[in-house]
Amino acid sequence: MKNENVLITDEEGKIKNIVPQEDAGEDVEIFEGILSPGFVNGHCHLELSHLKNVIPEKTGLIDFVFKVVSERHFGEDEIFAAMETAEWEMRKKGVVAVGDISNNSLSLVQKQKRNLQYYNFIETSGWLPQVAEIRFEKSKEIFDAFENEGLQASIVPHAPYSVSKELWKKIVPYFSGKTISIHNQETAHEDIFFMEGKGDFTKMYEMMKIDNSFYRAQKIRSVESYFKKFSNAASVILVHNTFTKQEDLDFINEHKNSDQLISFCLCPNANLYIENSLPDVDLFLKNDCNIILGTDSLASNHQLDILEEIKTIVQKFPLIKTETLLQWATVNGAKALQMENFLGSFKKGKKPGVVLIENVDGQKITEKSKPKRLL
Numbered sequence: 001m002k003n004e005n006v007l008i009t010d011e012e013g014k015i016k017n018i019v020p021q022e023d024a025g026e027d028v029e030i031f032e033g034i035l036s037p038g039f040v041n042g043h044c045h046l047e048l049s050h051l052k053n054v055i056p057e058k059t060g061l062i063d064f065v066f067k068v069v070s071e072r073h074f075g076e077d078e079i080f081a082a083m084e085t086a087e088w089e090m091r092k093k094g095v096v097a098v099g100d101i102s103n104n105s106l107s108l109v110q111k112q113k114r115n116l117q118y119y120n121f122i123e124t125s126g127w128l129p130q131v132a133e134i135r136f137e138k139s140k141e142i143f144d145a146f147e148n149e150g151l152q153a154s155i156v157p158h159a160p161y162s163v164s165k166e167l168w169k170k171i172v173p174y175f176s177g178k179t180i181s182i183h184n185q186e187t188a189h190e191d192i193f194f195m196e197g198k199g200d201f202t203k204m205y206e207m208m209k210i211d212n213s214f215y216r217a218q219k220i221r222s223v224e225s226y227f228k229k230f231s232n233a234a235s236v237i238l239v240h241n242t243f244t245k246q247e248d249l250d251f252i253n254e255h256k257n258s259d260q261l262i263s264f265c266l267c268p269n270a271n272l273y274i275e276n277s278l279p280d281v282d283l284f285l286k287n288d289c290n291i292i293l294g295t296d297s298l299a300s301n302h303q304l305d306i307l308e309e310i311k312t313i314v315q316k317f318p319l320i321k322t323e324t325l326l327q328w329a330t331v332n333g334a335k336a337l338q339m340e341n342f343l344g345s346f347k348k349g350k351k352p353g354v355v356l357i358e359n360v361d362g363q364k365i366t367e368k369s370k371p372k373r374l375l
């Protein structure tokens, strides 16, 4: 045994201590690999699990969004079964908590089983100003349904390009004290749309037969168009950030509240699936950002497995330490979801789950590494 410390938990997995082996007494189990606290999946859409292998890869975001909107409607039984399987898989692969997007209340049944901890992001969208009221009412109803079941929830905007000023106004008061998420800069066309009012998003609204003629580009970057609206949120998760640049991070730093946590959720496998590109991971490291990891949904990923996301990052950015990557996958995500009190690390009293990462090369995660949930 290389590292001669022993993790002691009770039968339910509550952390009691970490002690040197000589003080651990009898009954010590020895595992080959790395022990990690359970993973936090910072961005998922459990309700899209039935779209596994339905949407073609590498088509770009516009075609992807269009396909999800037009092809998401399956029978409820099929949707329920797919969610159950997807959740079971996540559990098996070491995930203990999920930041999960909900556009409807279908996932409520699965979440009530409380197999995993969920922070439910009730997602609202509506680009036409005249639908703001009705879209807000619908989201509020779903939000209430989750809260009434004692599940943690917040109302969140889908993306900067899909929420009208009128709809923003309605949801902003609900951000107070919550964790809020938004899909951010998943394609280069997002900034083009805000800077110039052109590009693929005008094409998307044509495809969706949404009359975009009211829109005037503000000649600012996407992040500048919305970030200040989050000022009363306790925690903000910007998801994807595939085309985020230093100037965006500077703007965020300048306008964030000092007591607010801003996290950048990277979903590399979904980025490769949809846009075939990856975010500038070094940029977030250099800026000392709270980086977290997410899988996105089975519509844009072959699995909901946080270790697979880590493996993709390791391949492209081999210099990042394993320890750093595991922090992104555990404690950083727990902080972002405001679950740090009970998840994310092996601190005494927490019940974070215990994952064994097998097939490692010394302390390095390799292509062959696999997660196994122990507790």
Ligand SMILES: [Zn+2]
Pocket: 043, 044, 045, 101, 183, 296, 297
């Ligand atoms: Zn997403």
